Amino acid sequence: MGNKKNVWSKIWPPATLMIVLLAGWQIAAYLELFEQWLLPSPFSIVEEAIQVWPRLLDHTKATVQLTLIGFVGGSAVGFVLAALLHLIPGARTAVYPLLVLTQNVPVIAIAPILTMLLGWGLLPKALLVIMVCFFPITVAMLNGLTNTDAQLRNYLQMIGIRRFRLFWHLELPHAIVHLFSGLKIAASYSVLSAVVAEWLGTNKGLGAFMLISSKGFLPDRVFAAVFIIVALSLSLFGLVTLAERLVIRWRPEKEVK
Amino acid sequence: MSSGIENERPTLQVQRIRQKFGKGKAAKEVLAGLTFSVADGEFVSIIGPSGSGKTTLFQVIGGLERPSEGEVWIGGKETTGQRGHISYMPQQSSxxxxxxxxxxxxxxxxxxxxxxxxxxxxxxxxxxxxxxxxxxxxxxxxxxxxxxxxxxxxxxxxxxQQLMLLDEPFGALDALTRLHMQQWLMSIWEQNRRSVLLVTHSIEEALILSDRIIVMSASPAVVLDEFIIPFERPRREEIWNDPRFNELKQHIYRLLQNSAEE
Known part of the structure; x- marks a missing residue:
């Protein structure tokens, strides 16, 4: 199918470049262009990862759990918040500037406060990820809910559509396209913020594993964790893209990019 | 044929509609006291230069805008500023x-x-x-x-809904498709007659489709004249050759021309 071909033609150039870069790194390490204890070779990173795999897997599971809770929770909060701000008259003008303000507070700064208030459990960390994730979704959704086609809106109003049906049949479907671009950003943010949350207060998860390994000066392990984090981030992004393709089937092929 | 219909209550009555935008000296009058009606089962076209406030008129009839003065009656009830009393075909298929x-x-x-x-x-x-x-x-x-x-x-x-508003429905189509569509619409409508108010720029289109044509001037809009179109239904392509067709066309064209020069 043309579609599949299209996907491959997009995947192979960056994939090839990636392999070339990794090979170059491996060769540079083999030629001892840099110290192995400073920057381990890809091969030794994989070797180390296999050796500590059971532990690494446990930490990965913890990070995946935190990421998913944060991502799903953040998406739900973002979605509901956008719908409410849009539907309640005046709410958007009042609340939106404050939302932008919350994004100016760095994650690293909130984390100790959350830990102080809520302890060391899953809750403060999940809250942190949710706080990071919801924003791009709310912004994208609000944008989509507002910028609907003026002619479609005029037509539906002319035939006497009621407010809620206008939301359900015009604004929401239109916003779905925007929602997915928000979800893609949130997907990357969620993995990142989950790792940062783990740095700040836990002994579980890839973030914690990285911190411990770094303190014990085990660069192989730190890099192994980084590789897994990148893979997680890419997978979540891929899942969102897949969901987008399944949900949005009405667009003409040429618009799908 | 319209004499029998006139006795009944018209499907649409537009009464002395005025619409002004802005206030004080900057106020711009778009509709200056429009009055006309569409009878049950009648096909009426409105022709006017672009910018003659046809969009505003439709928004008022559809209830999306409240006129500064005047009333809209649909099906014998006052519907000024109320939505949901019309069916609508916009220029873009939407x-x-x-x-x-x-x-x-x-x-x-x-x-x-x-x-x-x-x-x-x-x-x-x-x-x-x-x-x-x-x-x-x-x-x-x-x-x-x-x-x-x-x-x-x-x-x-x-x-x-008893009244259909058609807002330049074929304006975005090429000439040949437009002609096909006019004939197609005519054949469907003649089998299933409803009250129609059509806005168009094309005099020929109005002549082919309508029972009556209302000619409007631009900024502010007033009714310049009305023409009853005498061609029998079902209409055939032969009306193109009818001398009355060209006469009416010339007449309406001159009317629009004169109002634009004033």
């Missing part, structure tokens, strides 16, 4: 891209107050009648411009 062809028609019908079951069955029946049944489950973007307008017309025709 089909929702995320609904299928059938879904679009059904949605409009259910907004107009028809229950889902009935909407479904009449949609299927009519799509078959106009030869688009194979597109029932397709999304609108696969349809050509002409086909989209057919669906859009069908959607307006099937709604239960």
């Amino acid at each position: 089909l929702l891209p995320w609904e299928t062809v059938a879904g679009n028609i059904e949605l409009s019908l259910s907004i107009s107050g028809i229950d889902r079951k009935e909407a479904k069955s009449s949609t299927q029946e009519w799509l078959e009648r106009i030869g688009l049944q194979e597109y029932a489950d397709a999304y609108p973007h696969v349809l050509s411009g002409g086909m989209q307008q057919r669906v859009s017309f069908l959607r307006a025709l099937l709604a239960p």
